[in-house]
Structures are given as C-alpha cells and as structure tokens.
Amino acid sequence: xxRINQKLQADKKLLSIYFTAGYPQLTDTVSIIQNLEKSxxxxxxxGLPFSDPLADGPTIQASSTQALKNGMTTETLFNQxxxxxxxxxxxxxxxxxxxxILQFGVEAFCKKxxxxxxxxxxxxxxxxxxxxxxxxxxxxxxxxVNVFLIxxxxxxxxxxxxxxxxxxxxxxxxxASVTGSQTGFGNDQLAYFKRIETMxxxxxxxxxxxxxxxxxxxxxxxxxxxxxxxxxxxxxxxxEGVSNxxxxxxxxxx
Amino acid sequence: MTYNINEKGYYGEFGGAYIPEMLYPNVxxxxxxxxxxxxxxxxxxxxxxxxxxxxxxxxxxxxxxRLSEKYNxxxxxxxxxxxxxxxxxxxxxxxxxxxxxxxxxxRIIAETGAGQHGVATATVCALMGLECIVxxxxxxxxxxxxxxxxxxxxxxxxxxxxxxxxxxxxATNEAIRDWINNPVDxxxxxxxxxxxxxxxxxxxxFQAIVSEEIKWQLQEQEGNPNPDYVIACVGGGSxxxxxYYHFLEDTNVKLIAVEAAGKGVNSGESAATSSLGKIGxxxxxxxxxxxxxxxxxxxxYSISAGxxxxxxxxxxxxxFQSGRAEFIAITDDEAMEAxxxxxxxxxxxxxxxxxxxxxxxxxxxxxxxDIVVLSLSGRGDKDLSTYNNYxxx
Numbered sequence: 001x002x003r004i005n006q007k008l009q010a011d012k013k014l015l016s017i018y019f020t021a022g023y024p025q026l027t028d029t030v031s032i033i034q035n036l037e038k039s040x041x042x043x044x045x046x047g048l049p050f051s052d053p054l055a056d057g058p059t060i061q062a063s064s065t066q067a068l069k070n071g072m073t074t075e076t077l078f079n080q081x082x083x084x085x086x087x088x089x090x091x092x093x094x095x096x097x098x099x100x101i102l103q104f105g106v107e108a109f110c111k112k113x114x115x116x117x118x119x120x121x122x123x124x125x126x127x128x129x130x131x132x133x134x135x136x137x138x139x140x141x142x143x144x145v146n147v148f149l150i151x152x153x154x155x156x157x158x159x160x161x162x163x164x165x166x167x168x169x170x171x172x173x174x175x176a177s178v179t180g181s182q183t184g185f186g187n188d189q190l191a192y193f194k195r196i197e198t199m200x201x202x203x204x205x206x207x208x209x210x211x212x213x214x215x216x217x218x219x220x221x222x223x224x225x226x227x228x229x230x231x232x233x234x235x236x237x238x239x240e241g242v243s244n245x246x247x248x249x250x251x252x253x254x
Numbered sequence: 255m256t257y258n259i260n261e262k263g264y265y266g267e268f269g270g271a272y273i274p275e276m277l278y279p280n281v282x283x284x285x286x287x288x289x290x291x292x293x294x295x296x297x298x299x300x301x302x303x304x305x306x307x308x309x310x311x312x313x314x315x316x317x318x319x320r321l322s323e324k325y326n327x328x329x330x331x332x333x334x335x336x337x338x339x340x341x342x343x344x345x346x347x348x349x350x351x352x353x354x355x356x357x358x359x360x361r362i363i364a365e366t367g368a369g370q371h372g373v374a375t376a377t378v379c380a381l382m383g384l385e386c387i388v389x390x391x392x393x394x395x396x397x398x399x400x401x402x403x404x405x406x407x408x409x410x411x412x413x414x415x416x417x418x419x420x421x422x423x424x425a426t427n428e429a430i431r432d433w434i435n436n437p438v439d440x441x442x443x444x445x446x447x448x449x450x451x452x453x454x455x456x457x458x459x460f461q462a463i464v465s466e467e468i469k470w471q472l473q474e475q476e477g478n479p480n481p482d483y484v485i486a487c488v489g490g491g492s493x494x495x496x497x498y499y500h501f502l503e504d505t506n507v508k509l510i511a512v513e514a515a516g517k518g519v520n521s522g523e524s525a526a527t528s529s530l531g532k533i534g535x536x537x538x539x540x541x542x543x544x545x546x547x548x549x550x551x552x553x554x555y556s557i558s559a560g561x562x563x564x565x566x567x568x569x570x571x572x573x574f575q576s577g578r579a580e581f582i583a584i585t586d587d588e589a590m591e592a593x594x595x596x597x598x599x600x601x602x603x604x605x606x607x608x609x610x611x612x613x614x615x616x617x618x619x620x621x622x623x624d625i626v627v628l629s630l631s632g633r634g635d636k637d638l639s640t641y642n643n644y645x646x647x
Contacts, residue, residue: 051418051550052536054430055274061417073548098272099535103549124274125535149275153437158278173276176437 003091014226016043020063022072039249048096057180059231085117095122110142120145166203180231182210193223257502263451268568271450276434315471320599327620341632343374349460351378354441365429367422368559369401371445376410386410389428391421446490447567450538461496486629487611489561493631514556515583525554526583527566536565557586558606588613605632
C-alpha cells in the first residue's frame with residue numbers, strides 16, 4: 001500500500017509541511033526532509049519551484065524565485081532525492097505547477113517519482129478533467145496518489161466527483177485565497193469545515209492555506225484528518241535556515 | 255480543418271483551461287454563460303450602440319495611396335487607432351464590461367503592459383460606475399507614466415506588480431491572484447486572446463467586429479469582401495484575432511502575423527514566440543510560450559511594451575502550427591523605421607506595436623493587384639518619447 005494511504009489509516013491527526021526545494025540553499029532539500037521527519041512531521045510536500053506560481057502568495061513566490069536563482073531544476077531535485085528512502089520513511093509528495101512537469105514529460109516524471117520513492121503529486125493547475133482523460137492511467141502505473149483541491153466555492157456536486165476520483169486525500173483550501181494570506185479562521189471558514197465534515201466523503205480531508213500556529217492547527221484538525229503548513233515554514237527557513245526545525249514544529253504541535 | 259474553437263475549448267491541440275481549483279467556479283460560470291449572454295438581443299443592441307456612439311465605430315478602412323505607390327500594391331489600413339482611447343483594445347473592454355454587468359459583478363480587475371488595455375478598462379469602468387483595479391508591472395509603471403496618469407484620472411487604482419520580472423506576465427499573475435482572493439463579486443477583464451477558455455474565444459468574438467467591418471467596407475470600395483492578405487501584429491494576439499476572425503475559414507484570404515523580433519530572433523532579446531516558443535502552459539492556456547528547457551517561463555524583450563509577452567494566444571499557436579497564417583518576425587529597428595515612414599507618407603503616427611506590422615512591406619513583396627488589409631491597431635501618441643529617443647527628434 002502507498003505510504004500516504006497507510007498514514008491516512010493511522011489513528012491520529014496529521015501534520016504535513018510544505019517547503020520549496022532549493023530554498024534557502026540549493027542543497028538543503030534532504031536535510032530539511034530529514035529534520036522534518038525527526039521532528040515528528042507525518043508527511044512532507046516538496047515544492048518544485050516555478051517561475052509563475054499563480055496560486056501562491058508573496059512568501060512562496062519569493063522562495064520559488066530564490067530556489068530557481070540557486071539553480072534548482074527538476075533533474076537536480078530528482079538527483080537530490082535519489083537516496084532519500086535510505087533515511088526517510090514518511091510519505092513524500094511533490095507539489096508543483098504543470099508546465100515544468102509537462103516539459104520533463106509526464107510519464108518520465110512519474111517514473112522518476114516512483115524510482116526515488118515519491119508517493120503522490122499535487123499539481124494545482126492540472127484540471128480534474130484533463131487528469132482524468134489523459135494522465136490518470138500514467139499516475140496509477142507508477143503508484144502515485146494524485147491530490148485534488150477543493151475550496152469554499154466548490155459545488156457539492158463537484159466535491160462528490162473529486163472525491164470519487166481521489167485515491168488519497170482531498171486538499172481542502174481553507175478560504176478563497178492564495179497561500180500565506182491569512183492569519184486565522186473566521187466563522188465562514190469554520191462553517192465550511194463543518195459542511196465538508198458532514199458530507200462524509202470517502203477520502204479524508206487535509207486542510208491547507210492559513211495554518212500557521214498551534215491555534216489554527218487545532219481548529220483545522222477538529223474537522224479534518226490533518227493540516228498542511230507552507231508559508232509559515234518558509235518564513236522560518238528564511239530567518240533560521242535549516243536550524244531549529246524541531247522548535248518550529250513543536251510550536252505548532254507541542 | 256477548422257480554425258475555430260471546439261466544444262472543449264481547444265483550437266487544435268491548443269487552449270483549454272489549466273487553472274487552479276480556486277478559479278474554477280468563476281471560469282466555469284463564464285464558460286457556461288458567455289455565448290448565451292452574447293446572443294441576447296438586449297446585449298447585442300447595447301454593445302453595438304456603444305461601439306457606434308461611444309467608441310466611434312465603424313473605424314475607417316482607408317486606402318493608403320502613397321504607401322501603396324511606394325510598395326507597388328494596394329494597401330488598406332483598418333483604422334483602429336481612431337477608436338476612443340486610441341486602439342482596438344476598447345472593443346473587448348466594452349464587451350466584457352457588459353458581460354460583467356450581466357453576471358452581476360461589482361468589481362473589475364485587469365492586467366496591463368503598456369497601459370492601453372488598462373486605460374480601455376478604466377474607461378469602461380468609469381462609464382459604468384464600477385470599481386476598477388489595474389495590475390501593472392513596476393517596470394512598466396516607470397516607463398509608461400502617461401498611461402498610469404490616464405488610468406488614475408479615470409478613477410482606477412493602479413497596483414504595481416513587484417514579483418518576478420515586474421512586467422506584463424507578472425501583472426497577469428497578480429490579476430489572477432486577485433481573482434483567486436475575490437471569487438464572488440469580481441470579473442477579470444483579460445486584455446488579449448490569452449488565458450483559460452473561454453477567454454480566448456470571448457475576446458476574439460468581441461474583436462471580430464474589426465473583420466466584420468472590413469468585409470463590407472472592402473465590398474463597397476473594391477466590389478469584393480475578401481482581400482488577398484490580412485496583416486496584423488501579434489503579442490497576445492487580440493487585434494490579429496479580430497482582423498482574421500471572419501476570414502479564418504476562407505483560405506483564399508492569406509493571413510500574416512507579425513511578431514516582435516526585438517534585437518533579433520536569436521539575440522536572446524526577442525519576443526518572437528512562434529520561432530522561440532515550445533508548447534506549454536501559460537496563464538491557464540496550453541499554447542506556445544518562451545521557456546527554459548525546464549519549463550520556466552522566460553523573459554521576452556521588445557521595444558514595444560504591447561508585444562512584450564512570452565506567449566501567444568492558442569488560436570495563433572494553432573494558425574502557426576497548421577500553416578494557416580504565415581508568421582514573420584520584425585526587429586525593433588525595422589519597426590521604428592516603418593513607423594516613421596507611415597508618419598511621413600500618410601500623416602499617421604502609429605503605435606510601435608502596429609509599426610511592426612507595417613515593416614512587412616520591406617520584407618515581403620506583394621503583387622500590384624494584391625489587396626492587402628493591415629490592421630492599424632493603435633495610435634502612437636503613447637510612444638512619442640520612445641520615437642523621440644530613438645530618432646533623436
């Protein structure tokens with residue numbers, strides 16, 4: 001069974017962390033992943049940097065720009081990850097925009113993912129219908145979980161459809177926003193979390209966007225299987241580099 | 255072979271809607287409604303009345319006698335430069351503001367490069383009393399100060415895009431991010447035939463008035479609605495889409511698309527997407543775009559801010575790949591000379607974008623009996639300082 005599905009079956013709430021590969025230094029990737037696992041993180045999303053990240057706010061944009069300046073490429077990332085499974089056992093997901101994957105070749109990319117031990121992909125600008133018509137069989141051939149997003153504006157019918165074709169978890173975007181743009185959850189968001197919870201979807205949900213503190217993490221896991229932190233961790237890396245990752249994680253989940 | 259869009263939103267293999275889920279409800283709403291809204295008699299009446307009484311349409315189809323003599327062929331100029339706000343851009347913003355009203359939107363966002371589309375958007379927002387926010391790259395704000403002032407006078411808020419290269423591509427990214435953050439009350443008026451489906455088709459339909467008029471104007475003047483050639487410059491490609499639209503399926507009419515070669519196609523400073531681009535995804539559309547081998551979008555260069563875009567609309571990618579249109583790249587220098595030549599032969603100061611299309615007459619010979627229609631997409635007032643600096647006038 002895929003590591004993601006195993007983890008989703010565990011009787012605990014999950015904390016997942018996103019970071020941009022190649023940031024702050026080109027060669028920090030492996031060390032960041034190892035430190036996150038040591039700190040008790042359940043799952044890691046490795047960001048493949050892109051020049052034009054449409055769904056991201058300034059924090060992740062800036063980290064992507066820096067990572068590209070540092071020389072990060074798709075090939076470099078796979079080289080860095082080639083021995084990752086010798087030291088790391090938690091699920092690893094690559095999150096990236098579609099164009100760099102398309103240029104690498106979708107099948108070649110999926111094959112490489114399987115070789116180095118990547119368990120799933122999040123590609124925000126790969127639409128559900130295009131995935132279903134053209135790429136689903138390739139993802140399955142290389143045992144990759146594909147993760148789709150839903151938002152407060154996603155219709156119930158579309159959520160049911162996304163649930164039906166999901167083979168891992170659903171990434172629940174907490175509000176209509178780009179990443180890193182909010183500081184807490186309001187009543188509208190909590191109502192949305194409740195609404196999704198009562199839909200009793202087959203796929204567990206993990207909430208992302210807007211989680212940066214112990215308080216927001218606890219709010220999210222009240223309604224969902226877990227939560228994802230991105231921009232807040234990038235800010236930590238900006239100020240402290242790869243040091244004190246454990247302290248950052250303990251602030252979120254003591 | 256068809257050159258129009260198919261029911262899935264593709265021109266051949268180009269197009270589609272490669273957007274994050276956060277944008278799906280807005281784009282889907284537009285996809286489901288745009289054709290229906292445009293077909294409403296009340297919409298058509300209002301659209302046509304504004305084009306006539308506010309924009310000043312029909313724009314003249316002018317036989318350029320001295321230019322024709324010089325190049326020994328028959329050249330007609332479609333005078334989009336005479337429209338209100340000085341370019342073809344307003345045809346689209348009039349259409350989209352009426353669309354936004356019918357979708358119940360209260361807030362309008364737009365991207366702009368040189369500022370022409372920003373001005374055209376600010377204009378229609380003032381006309382309709384809607385809030386207007388225009389994203390513009392920091393670098394473009396600095397080099398297009400008069401248009402920034404115009405937008406501000408018209409009541410728009412101009413927000414600098416300070417990410418990435420700080421030009422048009424980044425202004426577009428920022429506008430898309432704004433739309434993600436404001437998913438209910440906001441309509442995004444894209445300025446060209448780019449972006450996710452249905453934008454390329456919707457914008458092309460609003461600009462199609464240009465070729466609709468060419469047909470009857472040419473019938474009046476030449477006794478035949480079809481020219482031998484239609485020539486237009488292409489950045490994203492909206493003026494070309496409008497000038498080609500009613501000729502697309504009539505392959506006797508040859509189409510020529512003029513791109514900006516910048517300092518030369520292979521100089522590393524160019525915006526000739528058809529020569530330098532590869533298929534990929536930019537701003538929600540599968541099309542040809544300039545990119546590194548890793549799929550990072552690269553920076554284009556052109557002396558003309560309106561052609562300075564690393565992609566091209568999916569219709570044009572299809573016209574290029576299928577051979578329906580001939581693509582020619584014109585350098586900064588060739589364009590500037592052609593712009594000056596039009597001033598001196600015809601008393602018309604063209605936008606530098608348009609000057610690229612005009613430069614074709616030195617590149618490509620036409621027959622004396624050929625009827626050549628060139629889309630004079632914009633006027634050159636906004637470019638006076640660039641012309642002055644270039645020629646030391």
